[in-house]
Amino acid sequence: MSKNLYITGTESRTGKSAIVLGIMQLVLRDVQRVAFFRPIISTPSKTKKDHDxxxxxxxxxxxxxxxxxxxxxxxxxxxxxxxxxxxxxxETILNKYKDLESRFDFVLLEGTDFLGGDPAFEFDINAEIASNLGCPVLLVANAQHKSEEEIISSTHLAMDTYLQKGTEILAVVVNRADTKNTRHLLAELRKTAKGMLFYVIPEMASLGKPSVAEVQKWLGAEVLYGQDRLETLVDDYVIAAMQVGNFLDYVGKSSLVITPGDRSDIILSTFASRSSASFPDVAGMVLTGGLRPSKNVAKLIEGWTGVPLPVLLVKDHTYKTAQVLTELYGKIEPEDQKKIQTALGTFEECVDTEELRGRLIAACPTKITPKMFEYSLIQMAKSAKQHIVLPEGVSDRVLQAADILLRRGVAELTLLGDEAKVRTKISQLDLNLSGANLVDPIRSPSFDDYVNTYYELRKHKGISLEIARDLMADPTYFGTMMVHKDHADGMVSGSITTTQQTIRPAFEFIKTKPGVSTVSSVFLMCLKDRVLVFGDCAVVPNPTASQLAEIAIQSARTAEIFGVFPRVAMLSYSTGSSGKGEEVEKVMEATRIAKERAPELLIEGPLQYDAAIDPEVAQTKLPGSVVAGQATVFIFPDLNTGNNTYKAVQRAAGAVAIGPVLQGLNKPVNDLSRGCTVPDIVNTVAITAIQAQSKPSKSKVC
Known part of the structure; x- marks a missing residue:
């Protein structure tokens, strides 16, 4: 097994931080404990943290x-x-590296940034460090503003230098290439060095452009307005010194307007242009000279709905501010998830990760971390892309998650809601959702068909055609009907609606799978070194013995879908035959029924939680059990116990709780917590897509 990898550029501004992100995620897929090490950083002093x-x-x-x-x-x-x-x-570098090597399973190293004024020194020192540490090298070459011949020549020169030092080159990534030439360039590189792994990644303008947040940090500016718009990318700078009529001729999409703070005319016309469909959307404004807008201008801005663009304030005059900004280039900041997800998505699209992984890691540990599990969810979802409908198209978190999902290629998405409102939200959040389908239920060509279908399905329950029409105008009902009609493969909702609002339509007409009578749920509990399955923690308040058995079997099947080998513990307040009481007897009966219905599964009960999870306790309380001490699926006797336990483990053990994942339905519908985060939504959509992969996809946009 390779225990390390050294990523280094061949010159400055290769964009290697994006490659480091992609490689780190690739390694975490297989390796539990990974360290990151930069032998030499480019910061001028230890008072400022290294960016990468x-x-x-x-x-x-x-x-x-x-x-x-x-x-x-x-x-x-x-x-x-x-x-x-x-x-x-x-020797000092080696000692620090060896310390990490002794504590971690893999060390990913990154070379210098070639910003120290002596590129020859940095090139040689990177090669020497990699050679001394015995690291295979992944070279990142900069193709920006170079001809094909120049790229090939400079890349081979760098490769020769490393090979002469006895260093193994794992692969070469040519980054920031002209998008028109990537295929031809890749073919030419492979011709010149047969057997070497080469990958070409095109220039991604969004990664090279700074965001308004980066401008703010670079200038040390104060944010006057638009704190929630700082992720907006900046394309160019416009110094506004003209009158309004002429100034507006120079405003372009994503321009950053630089003007003195007392130019009320420029300030107001910039805000007006941002709200006008006749002008491109500017990125924001920098007000110079330390001059704040006048009282009435400030009042106008503060009354503007949503404050549609960020405004920064700096003390320096306009010319100096513009000069300082010429030295700024785009970086991937830790808080900028849009750039991070773009970098990861581009890396996965352009690099054959399985080929690279095969060269890098021959064997790997069996333990799995939350990051490894989340990565595997994304990869599983992408392997057979499904169509997921998101009824809450006006939710900021849902839209932000949709942006990430589309960038990563996780699923096809349909967003429901008033189209004008949804598009306004998308613009305000500065998201790219051009790949999503936007559907207004009541204006959909399928609306009448859905109304009639629902009426026929529910008229025996006293539902009239008028009630059916009213219900189908509800995005959750409409989205569920899309799944029922195979116009979508699955649905995720609940960030701004209740659990009952989300799952009631599914109970009404999606119904349960054949042979299943109970819809239940599990949480996928990602601990530091493993993934456990907890059920039921969200749906069935007080299951009977028969229902508990069904929950156990369904939870084991769900575990298998997500790569967790099921060893099912039926939990109670006693282990084996040590306890008495109605609740213990219910668990005993549920265990008997579950074993009878699914004899191939490893099921044990009743078990106390400590006997189920701790091998030493299991050896004392239930020796010889194939489940006790090594359980992976934990079935709680009632909702009160399950819900409290999953939250206790989540908080006390720092576990990542993914779910609830609904099980037993004919088609996948999943509920979000109203306190869910954007990553929670991304994970839930990925889970729903994976559940949908078990049936042939027939979905089409309605």
Missing amino acids: INLILSQFYLGMRYEDAYAYTIQEARDLVNKGQHTAML
Whole structure:
């Protein structure tokens, strides 16, 4: 098994931080404990954190300290070499690396940024460090503004230098290439070095452009308005010194307007242009000279619905501010999930991850971390893309999650709601949802058909045609009908609606699978080193013995879908035959029924929680059991116990709780917590898509 990899650029601004993100996620798919190490960082002093270390530690929660992730600043390394202490420098780097190697299963290393003014020194020192640490190297070459011949020549020169130092080159990624030439360039590179892994990634303008948040940090600016719009990307800068009529001729899409704070005419016309369909959407404004808008202008802005663009304030004058901004280039900031997901999605699209993984990791540990599990969910969902409908098209979190899902290629999406309102929300949040279907239920060509279908299905319950029409105008009912009619493969809702609102329509006409009488749920509990399945924690308040048996069997099947081998523990307040009482007898009977209905499953009960999860306790209380001490599926006797236990484990153990995942329905419908986060929604959509893969897809846009 390869225990390390050294990622280094061949020059400055190769975009290697995006490659590091992709490789780290790839490694975490198979390896439990991964460290990140930069032998030499480019920050001028230790008072400022290194950008890439901060990015990786924030994104992946590796369980390591920032101080352990680097050895020297670039200035310190150069000083040591100039003083003849080259060997001492390498020894310190090796010692810090070995410490990480002893504590982690894999160490991902990243080279310098080539921003220290001496590219030859940095190139040589990266090659030497990789060679001394015995690391295979992944080279990242910069193709920006280069001809095909220049790219091939410079790439091979870098490869030759590393090979001469006895370093193994795992792969070469040519980044930021002209999108027109990527296929031809890749073919030419592979011709020149047969057997070498080459990948070409096109220039992604959104990664190279700074966001307004980056501008704010770069300038040390104060945010006056639009705190929630700072993720907007900046395309160019417009210095506004003309009168309004002429100034507006220069405004382009994603322009950042720079103007003195006392130019009320420019400020108001910029806000007006952002709200007008006749002008492109500017990214924001920088007000210079430390001059705040006048009282009445501020009052106008504050009364603007939603404050449609961010406004920054700096002390410097306009010319100096513009000069400082010329040195700014786009980075992937830890808080910018849009850029992070774009980088990950582009990496997965352009790099044959299975091919690279085969070269990198020959064997891997069997334990699984939350990040590994979440990654596997995304990969499973992408393997056979499904069509998921999201009824809450006006929810900010749902729209933000949809942006991520589309960037990652997880599923086809339909968003329901008033189309004008949904599009306004999308614009305000600065999202790219061009790949989603937007459907207004009452204006859909399928609306009347859905009304009539619902009426026929429910008229025996006293539902009139008028009631059917009213209900089908509800996006949740409409979305559920899309799933019922095979116009979508699954539905996710609940971020702004109750559980009952989400699942009632499914109970009414999607119904349960053949042979299943009870709809129940599980939570996928991602602990630090494993994934457990808890059921039922959300739906059935007080199940009978027969229902409990059915929940156990359904939970085991759900576990299998998500790659968890089911060892089912039927939980109670006693283990084996040690206890008495009505509740214990119910669990005993449920265990008997479950074993009878599914004899192939490993099921044990009753078990106390400690006997189910702890091998030492199991050895004392129920020796010889194939489930006790190693259970993966935990079935709680009632909703009160299950709901409280999953929340206790979530908080006390720092577990990631994914769910509830509904099981037993004919077609997948899943409910979100109203307190759900954007990552929760992404995971739930991925889970729903995976559940939908078990049936042939017939979905079409309605």
